[in-house]
Amino acid sequence: MTSTVEDDGQAASEVRAAGINEALTVMPDEKGHFGPYGGQFVSEILMTALAELDQAYRHLKNDKNFLAEFHHDLEHYVGRPSPLYFAERLTKQMGGARIMLKREDLNHTGAHKINNCIGQALLAKYMGKPRVIAETGAGQHGVASATVAARFGLKCRVYMGSDDIARQSPNVYRMKLLGAEVVPVTSGSRTLKDALSEAMRDWVTNVDDTYYIIGTVAGPHPYPMLVRDFQSVIGIEARAQCLKQFGTMPDAIVACVGGGSNAMGIFYPFLEDRDVRLIGVEPAGHGLETGQHAAPLSTGKIGILQGNRTYLMQDSDGQVLDTYSISAGLDYPGVGPEHAWLKDIKRAEYVAVDDKQALHAFRQLNRLEGILPALESAHGLAYAMDLAATMSKDEIIIVNLSGRGDKDIPTMAKIDGISLD
Amino acid sequence: MSRIADCFQRLADNRQKALVVYVVAGDPTPAITVPLMHDMVASGASIIELGVPFTDPEAEGPVIQLAHERAMRHRVILRNTIAMVASFREQDTVTPVVLMGYINPIEAMGYEAFAALAASAGVDGTILVNVPPEEGRVLDQAMISQGLDPIYLLAPTTPEARARMIFERTRGFTYYVSVKGTTGAGNLDIDEVTRRVAAFKAYATTPIVVGFGIKDGESAAQIARVSDGAVVGTALVSLIAANEQDPVRLREAVSELVADMRAAMDAVS
Ligand SMILES: Cc1ncc(COP(=O)(O)O)c(C=O)c1O
Numbered sequence: 001m002t003s004t005v006e007d008d009g010q011a012a013s014e015v016r017a018a019g020i021n022e023a024l025t026v027m028p029d030e031k032g033h034f035g036p037y038g039g040q041f042v043s044e045i046l047m048t049a050l051a052e053l054d055q056a057y058r059h060l061k062n063d064k065n066f067l068a069e070f071h072h073d074l075e076h077y078v079g080r081p082s083p084l085y086f087a088e089r090l091t092k093q094m095g096g097a098r099i100m101l102k103r104e105d106l107n108h109t110g111a112h113k114i115n116n117c118i119g120q121a122l123l124a125k126y127m128g129k130p131r132v133i134a135e136t137g138a139g140q141h142g143v144a145s146a147t148v149a150a151r152f153g154l155k156c157r158v159y160m161g162s163d164d165i166a167r168q169s170p171n172v173y174r175m176k177l178l179g180a181e182v183v184p185v186t187s188g189s190r191t192l193k194d195a196l197s198e199a200m201r202d203w204v205t206n207v208d209d210t211y212y213i214i215g216t217v218a219g220p221h222p223y224p225m226l227v228r229d230f231q232s233v234i235g236i237e238a239r240a241q242c243l244k245q246f247g248t249m250p251d252a253i254v255a256c257v258g259g260g261s262n263a264m265g266i267f268y269p270f271l272e273d274r275d276v277r278l279i280g281v282e283p284a285g286h287g288l289e290t291g292q293h294a295a296p297l298s299t300g301k302i303g304i305l306q307g308n309r310t311y312l313m314q315d316s317d318g319q320v321l322d323t324y325s326i327s328a329g330l331d332y333p334g335v336g337p338e339h340a341w342l343k344d345i346k347r348a349e350y351v352a353v354d355d356k357q358a359l360h361a362f363r364q365l366n367r368l369e370g371i372l373p374a375l376e377s378a379h380g381l382a383y384a385m386d387l388a389a390t391m392s393k394d395e396i397i398i399v400n401l402s403g404r405g406d407k408d409i410p411t412m413a414k415i416d417g418i419s420l421d
Numbered sequence: 422m423s424r425i426a427d428c429f430q431r432l433a434d435n436r437q438k439a440l441v442v443y444v445v446a447g448d449p450t451p452a453i454t455v456p457l458m459h460d461m462v463a464s465g466a467s468i469i470e471l472g473v474p475f476t477d478p479e480a481e482g483p484v485i486q487l488a489h490e491r492a493m494r495h496r497v498i499l500r501n502t503i504a505m506v507a508s509f510r511e512q513d514t515v516t517p518v519v520l521m522g523y524i525n526p527i528e529a530m531g532y533e534a535f536a537a538l539a540a541s542a543g544v545d546g547t548i549l550v551n552v553p554p555e556e557g558r559v560l561d562q563a564m565i566s567q568g569l570d571p572i573y574l575l576a577p578t579t580p581e582a583r584a585r586m587i588f589e590r591t592r593g594f595t596y597y598v599s600v601k602g603t604t605g606a607g608n609l610d611i612d613e614v615t616r617r618v619a620a621f622k623a624y625a626t627t628p629i630v631v632g633f634g635i636k637d638g639e640s641a642a643q644i645a646r647v648s649d650g651a652v653v654g655t656a657l658v659s660l661i662a663a664n665e666q667d668p669v670r671l672r673e674a675v676s677e678l679v680a681d682m683r684a685a686m687d688a689v690s
Binding site: 031041042046047048049188193194197201204206207208301304306307309312314316318319320 | 475
């Protein structure tokens with residue numbers, strides 16, 4: 001930590017300001033590598049755009065005005081800080097560790113996705129790009145992108161797999177209300193992965209006037225770094241809140257992992273607190289043994305897709321496998337490269353939870369706490385509930401409750417055989 | 422000398438420009454690819470780019486995306502694409518064949534294993550759409566030690582300093598993607614291409630071929646006038662798609678377009 005002090009991430013400097021040791025927070029390297037992972041595997045057309053973005057971000061992350069605008073909007077528009085809430089009845093039911101919920105579901109637009117979108121929309125504004133594009137799975141990132149586009153007066157187009165459009169209809173309509181154009185993607189598996197490819201195709205075509213707001217810590221460098229930095233407000237708050245409420249660190253942090261942004265956001269400020277277990281929960285879908293899941297860290301091999309090297313669900317010939325999860329936001333064959341690295345160096349653990357366990361947790365949280373979680377978040381919650389039962393009552397688990405489940409009501413009603421029409 | 426270098430030498434001796442043709446291996450069926458390769462050479466193609474089918478061809482437009490899907494239906498993947506080149510080489514030992522595609526199938530096979538297999542099959546090089554020189558160092562070593570050429574791309578967005586770096590790394594030839602967009606996109610801006618290629622020529626280390634937006638004899642001739650060769654892909658793949666059910670007509674249609682382009686290019690050089 002000598003020469004990079006000036007230049008390592010806004011989050012890293014805030015982490016430092018908060019008195020947190022930073023040895024593990026220096027990644028990625030200059031070219032965007034986290035150990036062997038990450039990088040910039042994109043077509044030549046995008047290399048210059050990525051270099052410009054990297055340069056703009058490295059400058060702006062230390063720019064007082066930029067940071068002031070970012071934090072202003074997090075407070076007054078998103079409604080931060082989000083509470084760290086003690087789920088007392090759920091804790092009692094499990095009979096073990098205290099379950100604390102980091103309430104990202106209470107953010108404006110209902111998920112953590114907005115933190116990143118505020119940051120990236122500001123980047124677009126400072127870089128003079130009048131048009132933004134985004135990919136979306138569950139629709140939460142699409143809604144958050146359309147929202148910030150409205151807020152900052154930017155034109156917005158959102159790519160969404162046609163299968164996801166069918167299962168997340170409330171969010172599709174909401175994006176349209178916000179003035180965004182929603183483009184169905186019918187190629188490949190018609191889910192998040194294909195929406196991301198289509199957004200990249202738009203970007204290579206319109207790179208001069210368009211900013212691509214990637215919704216998770218994946219894609220080519222500098223996206224995994226800057227999305228993590230913008231999302232790390234979650235962990236910075238949670239750490240301070242936990243210290244304030246309990247005078248101690250949590251014992252474990254649990255977050256669901258799709259691309260991995262809510263997990264990276266809450267993990268990052270705790271990386272150097274080596275006694276705090278960091279646990280990422282992937283979707284096991286119908287079960288890891290069925291092959292119908294979206295859990296590359298739990299089962300995958302290493303591969304290269306959509307700009308970076310990471311764990312990837314693929315066959316032995318390097319063809320990408322179709323994925324499955326009840327939760328559209330977790331239905332992705334890759335994962336952010338920093339998670340791949342944290343897994344290899346054993347700083348974080350990765351586990352998987354299937355549809356059934358997630359649905360059970362979803363119902364429990366409604367009944368016991370009056371909170372409707374997103375199906376994505378319910379995966380993290382399910383694992384945390386089981387983990388709590390094995391821990392002692394004076395221990396603390398923080399679950400990143402990444403979003404609320406209003407968007408999942410049609411899916412749940414269908415499972416329960418209820419018609420909403 | 423390598424087949425690619427030989428090829429450009431031969432073209433120069435004949436005062437011709439390279440006609441580079443792209444089809445996806447196994448599109449629409451595995452059986453047609455090798456005969457189609459011979460047809461295209463007979464009609465005047467100089468170099469063949471054989472597309473390696475991949476589940477996520479993220480730099481392709483809709484026409485070539487569908488070609489990848491058609492080939493994948495027959496489980497054509499990297500291994501049998503390379504086998505097609507070996508089969509092509511039984512009759513043609515001079516026409517360069519380069520594999521064009523995405524890095525992940527090569528990553529899965531392993532760089533050394535890939536380079537050895539490709540070289541022994543008679544492959545001459547690779548054009549990997551999602552591998553810029555920065556990410557290609559290790560693979561390049563494996564390829565060069567087997568006599569294979571890593572061919573890199575230039576784009577309209579590539580600034581001069583970067584283009585110079587690319588010319589230090591590319592081998593065989595360099596591919597200028599003339600349009601911002603995916604394959605099959607947009608219209609050729611011939612003045613812009615002329616200006617850019619002339620600027621590259623001041624420090625180019627290899628011949629430069631130009632692709633994207635070349636669809637007929639006229640556009641091929643325009644490009645041939647200002648560069649070392651023209652690449653045609655989407656136009657050929659569209660003909661393949663249109664004649665999917667009729668292999669005889671498919672081969673005729675592809676041969677006719679290649680012959681038209683060859684004639685138009687030869688008329689101006
Ligand atoms: C509420 C919620 N949580 C989690 C995710 C998964 O994304 P990530 O892993 O990037 O946090 C999504 C994605 O749509 C989401 O909407």
